[in-house]
Amino acid sequence: MSVVAESLSWQAGGRQILQDVSLRAEPGETLGLIGPNGSGKSSLLRLLAGLRRPGAGRVEIDGQDIARLSRRDMALRVALVQQQSTTEANVTARDVVRLGRTPHRGALAGWTAADEEAVAQALAGVGMQHAATRIWRTLSGGERQRIQIARALAQKPSVLFLDEPTNHLDIEHQIAILRLVRDLRLTSVVALHDLNHAATFCDRIVVLQKGRHIAAGTPDEVLTEDMLARVFSVAGRVRPSPYRPGPEIHFLVDAPEA
Numbered sequence: 001m002s003v004v005a006e007s008l009s010w011q012a013g014g015r016q017i018l019q020d021v022s023l024r025a026e027p028g029e030t031l032g033l034i035g036p037n038g039s040g041k042s043s044l045l046r047l048l049a050g051l052r053r054p055g056a057g058r059v060e061i062d063g064q065d066i067a068r069l070s071r072r073d074m075a076l077r078v079a080l081v082q083q084q085s086t087t088e089a090n091v092t093a094r095d096v097v098r099l100g101r102t103p104h105r106g107a108l109a110g111w112t113a114a115d116e117e118a119v120a121q122a123l124a125g126v127g128m129q130h131a132a133t134r135i136w137r138t139l140s141g142g143e144r145q146r147i148q149i150a151r152a153l154a155q156k157p158s159v160l161f162l163d164e165p166t167n168h169l170d171i172e173h174q175i176a177i178l179r180l181v182r183d184l185r186l187t188s189v190v191a192l193h194d195l196n197h198a199a200t201f202c203d204r205i206v207v208l209q210k211g212r213h214i215a216a217g218t219p220d221e222v223l224t225e226d227m228l229a230r231v232f233s234v235a236g237r238v239r240p241s242p243y244r245p246g247p248e249i250h251f252l253v254d255a256p257e258a
């Protein structure tokens with residue numbers, strides 16, 4: 001399913017948070033969202049996932065305006081993994097993942113073998129099958145993050161929105177989760193801070209700065225030394241990676257400010 005945002009604007013707290021942002025993710029594509037802190041990445045993901053209504057502009061998923069889709073229709077298409085997840089009391093990790101099946105079940109329908117299979121697959125996908133019976137609130141930050149991702153996978157969405165899915169993860173699991181997202185070939189939009197991860201795992205990248213869309217393209221087109229200086233105020237050297245397609249960034253940490 002494609003995701004198209006047209007001229008989105010959104011205000012909150014008396015401030016313009018997003019201004020005239022457009023983007024397009026093609027079916028099966030992994031689209032990276034990068035930008036400094038406060039540039040509007042999380043806000044944009046919430047608009048794309050239908051959690052907030054834009055003040056202007058619109059979002060289409062698979063050609064349908066999401067303002068016209070019911071909550072259940074959205075939940076059958078779209079999953080959002082946010083940065084902060086609310087703590088559910090004394091439930092197990094598996095119980096949290098099971099919540100992902102809610103949109104697929106009728107009011108009176110029982111738990112089916114297909115539900116069980118989806119939950120088991122999702123737990124295995126994030127490498128957490130061994131922890132299924134652990135109590136959610138006793139899990140580490142990274143373990144909770146992987147369970148939240150499993151909950152989204154159990155939902156079997158066509159479109160996945162992820163807000164910094166790797167921020168609590170060790171390097172093994174950062175790579176595992178991003179590779180999983182890429183290889184699922186769902187349409188996904190992923191906010192990322194690690195620009196080398198964006199270069200490695202994203203088909204295309206959108207750059208936000210102060211709530212505005214300022215660039216979009218392949219990692220080679222977007223991740224330039226000029227962009228690092230202009231948008232992130234850092235000096236870097238960008239070279240073709242000798243190990244994979246796409247660019248590799250080396251940050252010059254002791255250089256005078258770019």
Ligand SMILES: Nc1ncnc2c1ncn2[C@@H]1O[C@H](COP(=O)(O)OP(=O)(O)OP(=O)(O)O)[C@@H](O)[C@H]1O
Pocket residue numbers: 012013017035036037038039040041042043044
């Ligand atoms: N509900 C809200 N009310 C007021 N201001 C908000 C609200 N939501 C977001 N903002 C502001 O909008 C700006 C963009 O926030 P957002 O979380 O979208 O940025 P971000 O790019 O995801 O940042 P980070 O990289 O730090 O996670 C910030 O200045 C934030 O304080």
